[in-house]
Amino acid sequence: MRRILPRSHVLVLWLVGCMALTLPARAQTSADVGQWSGVMSWPLSATHAHLLPTGRVMFFGEFAQGDTPPRLWDPTTHTVSSLPFPGYNLFCAGHSFLADGRLLVTGGHIESHVGLEDASIFDPVGSRWIRLPDMNDGRWYPTNITLANGDVLVISGETVGSGIMNEIPQRFLASTNTWRTMTSARLKLPYYPRMFLAPNGRLFLAGPQRLGRFLDTGGTGTWLTGPYSNYGTRSYGPAVLLDGKVLLIGGGDPPTATVEQIDLNVATPAWRYVAPMSTARRQHNATILPDGTVLVLGGSAGSGFDNKAAPVLTPEVYDPVTNRWTRLARGNVYRGYHSTAVLLPDGRVLSAGGRNTNNAEVFSPPYLFKGARPTVSSVPDVVTPRTTFSIATPDAGRVTKVTLIALNSVTHSFDQNQRLITLGFTRGSGVLTVTAPANNNVAPPGYYQLFLVNDAGVPSIGRMVRIPAVP
Ligand SMILES: [Cu+2]
Incomplete structure (x- = not known):
């Protein structure tokens, strides 16, 4: 038997429907906002x-x-x-x-x-x-x-x-x-x-x-x-x-x-x-x-x-x-x-x-909160400017970014040491061939965290690498 809703109930349903349309589709999760x-x-x-x-x-x-x-x-x-x-x-x-x-x-x-x-x-x-x-x-x-x-x-x-x-x-x-x-x-x-x-x-x-x-x-x-x-x-x-x-x-x-x-x-x-x-x-x-x-x-x-x-x-x-x-x-x-x-x-x-x-x-x-990290199997301890180097990783096929970030040293709203260097690379089977920074103006000598980032945006654990001064 078909039930006919009273007019007041229809109005309530309509209002609830309108509210549902204006609310987000789902609650924000840690994958959205950390x-x-x-x-x-x-x-x-x-x-x-x-x-x-x-x-x-x-x-x-x-x-x-x-x-x-x-x-x-x-x-x-x-x-x-x-x-x-x-x-x-x-x-x-x-x-x-x-x-x-x-x-x-x-x-x-x-x-x-x-x-x-x-x-x-x-x-x-x-x-x-x-x-x-x-x-x-x-x-x-x-x-x-x-x-x-x-x-x-x-x-x-x-x-x-x-x-x-x-x-x-x-x-x-x-x-x-x-x-x-x-x-x-x-x-x-x-x-x-x-x-x-x-x-x-x-x-x-x-x-x-x-x-x-x-x-x-x-x-x-x-x-x-x-x-x-x-x-x-x-x-x-x-x-x-x-x-x-x-x-x-x-x-x-x-x-x-x-x-x-x-x-x-x-x-x-x-x-x-x-x-x-x-x-x-x-x-x-x-x-x-x-x-x-x-x-x-x-x-x-x-x-x-x-x-x-x-x-x-x-x-x-x-x-x-x-x-x-x-x-x-x-x-x-x-x-x-x-x-x-x-x-x-x-x-x-x-x-x-x-x-x-x-x-x-x-x-x-x-x-x-977006899935498993890329794994870094091995990375050189020293990355010399103007060279190429290899990073062994079983996740090579999904890596979209290789980055270096100089170690933080921060006070009074300014970090006097951090900088980002994005490195070019090519993917091989289980290995990335990476182009080191062009020179020490781009990458002053010192320690950096090296990260791989995958196609879901998930970073590896940072690996400490040292960039030497090259005359
Ligand atoms: Cu102060």
Whole structure:
């Protein structure tokens, strides 16, 4: 018998039907938006964080915490241990890795705006500090940039007070453990300049100010003018280097959602806007992922220095191929000023620290929920520029990407060491034949994580490879 529904029931069914059409087809899963771990209590705020060639994360803290031993976190056991103390406060130092995987740490903290002249190397294998000759003057918030021959340029940082900068860069000569003062490259720059070794061998100043510049590091240094970025000053906005293209992401006060890119591979580079983030941010972190996308974590959408009243808890990821941002699973803790993010060898991302924030979490991006990883059976320990090399993998037929990511060394929304290099390759049976980076301007000497990525976007475990300096 056919039942006739009363008119009111028909209306209800119609309304339910309309609602069903406007709802998503299914609930979002971890394969869509990723997943957060619980919050780990840590002994200090990871204001400075580094992925060591051992696969462990070294971190040190803010203000008085910087006067205590740095710590080491093991991402497989999730345990924290103490490292040796170098004898002075490391807060607000600069840092990047040397060609042999040791970490060069420059400057440090006497009090706010007053920097130390000290410099040291941390050896992660011997777990010890090596003290270097002092620099020319104090540096509080300097940037380190590793150069093509394995030397490191250190630039900027306050000396004795607010706005009183160390205007003279210095080159750390790795072969003699001495400093060359770059007397002809004197320039007043803001805190933690966003600087990169460009494919043309010069250093490129990408921000936070609009006026870009190139620095020729030969002799005692020569500045050359460069292109202006479009937006304006991007204080506390990160910048990342992706295959010779710099991405400038948010920053400023009030913060902006805008993002700009410049291609340093071309003869006349120029900044252009790409797709903006879904929300404005400053004090956030940007971390390159194995698949060549960029994960943005944390920051504040509000005006002011470190506005906790407007936390951005939703990460988002940028795909430079499609020029699209995707919002991911909402986090739990505000991570603004003094927070850090580090790509772990297993493809997860450590998100840690913040002002008075003595804890950390781990974000698992969506690619970790999309099936089995490609397996790397063997990879050379050393990848020499301008050569080809073989990677043995039973999953060769499904590999769509081979990437190198330089080890993270991050503080104050800027990673002074990370960069992405996408490698060309051909597939064989159980083997990939891969083209190494063209030279040390593309790939400064040091340790990198090598990843295979399959056709589902799933990365292998990162394998540490060393790129030597080739004259
Ligand atoms: Cu600070």
